Structure formats: structure tokens, C-alpha cells
Amino acid sequence: MKILGVESSATSASVAVLEDGKIISLSYSNTGLTHSQTLMPMVEEALLKADVNITDVDYLAVSNGPGSFTGIRIGVSLVKGLSDPLNKKCVGVSTLEAIAKPLENTGVLAVSVMDARCNQVYCALFDCEKGEMKRLTDDEAISIDELTERLKTQEKHIVLIGDGANICYNKMKAEIENISIASPNIRCQSASSVALIAEELILNDENAAVLAEELVPKYLRLSQAERELKKKQENK
DSSP states (O other): OEEEEEEOSSSSEEEEEEETTEEEEEEEEOSSSOHHHHHHHHHHHHHHHHTOOGGGOSEEEEEOSSSOHHHHHHHHHHHHHHHHHHTOEEEEEOHHHHHHGGGTTSOSEEEEEEEEETTEEEEEEEEOOTTOOEEOSOOEEEEHHHHHHHHTTOOSOEEEESTTHHHHHHHHTTTOSSEEEOOGGGSSOOHHHHHHHHHHHHHHOGGGSBOGGGOOOOOSSOOHHHHHHHHHHHTO
């Protein structure tokens, strides 16, 4: 099974090619250019390095949220645009699950956190016992204060991972003893994790892969512009 994985939910972006459980190429960019400029060249680079033609790919996978509204839209649109004319199926992968993937089999409580601004984070908890990574909560947007209170009751060692890990750790470390932060080399999401999770989903459920028209972003909350418009309408 060959899967093309795409990740563009935050500042950096990456594209990976997986073949039968093995990542055979990975292209990464954190140059500050928009994902609309970098993603397609990275797709071409990843396929070239893997010596794979796009027509030979069985599935396309993408992190479809939560995260940057613009980044998610670009990634999802790219995958839909590539898969539809080729009649390939797509898999949407939770960004927060992709973030936690590197902690699989470590035995810790992985807390995936993405900075959602305004003292909020996108968050999900995963129990990373050996042999599996068990999801404990749905993806959600909550305040850092609320997350702190929730984690105080956890006995297992907690590892914060994601681009919101630093800000959360600095606010939590004085109140929670059994907490640490993932090392920088694995802290943020990667297309390799997107592809690996997509493969697991497909093997466990044939309905996990959908047609391009069925692939949709999962933002969790309204964009800032939508929130401001809603506030203005409510104040009229």
C-alpha cells in the first residue's frame, strides 16, 4: 500500500510517501512562504525521492484539523484536487493525533496542544501504553486554565507535545509535578505521522477512506473574522 501524506496545519509543512508501513521519503519546509507556494513543489519532491508516480499512489491523506484555518484549507484542497481526477480515495487525519504519534509506545500520557490564541489551545489526550495509542478525549478547543485543572488529576507522567507545548508547560509546571515537554525534534506534526495513521485507519476500517468530495476540514471553532461578524450581529 502506498500513501501520500500531507501536513499543513501550522507554520511548517511537510509531505511524505509511505509504502507498506515504511516512510520512504519526506519533504519538509518552514521557510515562511505560504503553503500555497510550497506544498505542490514538496509533493513533487517527495514523489521524486521515493521514485513513485502519483498514479501509483493508492491513497492520499491529509491532516484536516484542527489548526490554522488557512493551512488546513490549503492542504485539504490540494489533496482533493489531486485525488479527484485520479479517482483516488482520501483519508482525513486528526492533527492532534498526528502530533501525539511520536510518543506511541512510550507509556506516557501524551497531551497534544496547538496554540489557538487568546489563552486557548486545541487539545486531545492519548494514553501511549506499549502496543497502542489510545485516545482519551475528543479534539477540542479549551482554555489553558481548564486544561491545567484537568491534568492535575492524572497520575501517569504527562508529556506536552505540539506547538502549544512551551506556553502550556510554562503555565503548568508550578502546579503539576509529573509533567514534561517533548523534545523539539518530535514536538510538531509531520506528514510521516499523517501517512502512518492513515494506513492504520484504512487497515482497521475500509470506510476510513472517502471520495474527494467527502473530505472536509474540521476547524472546531469559528475563524476570528467569523467570530467578529457574529459578535457584531448579536450587538445590533
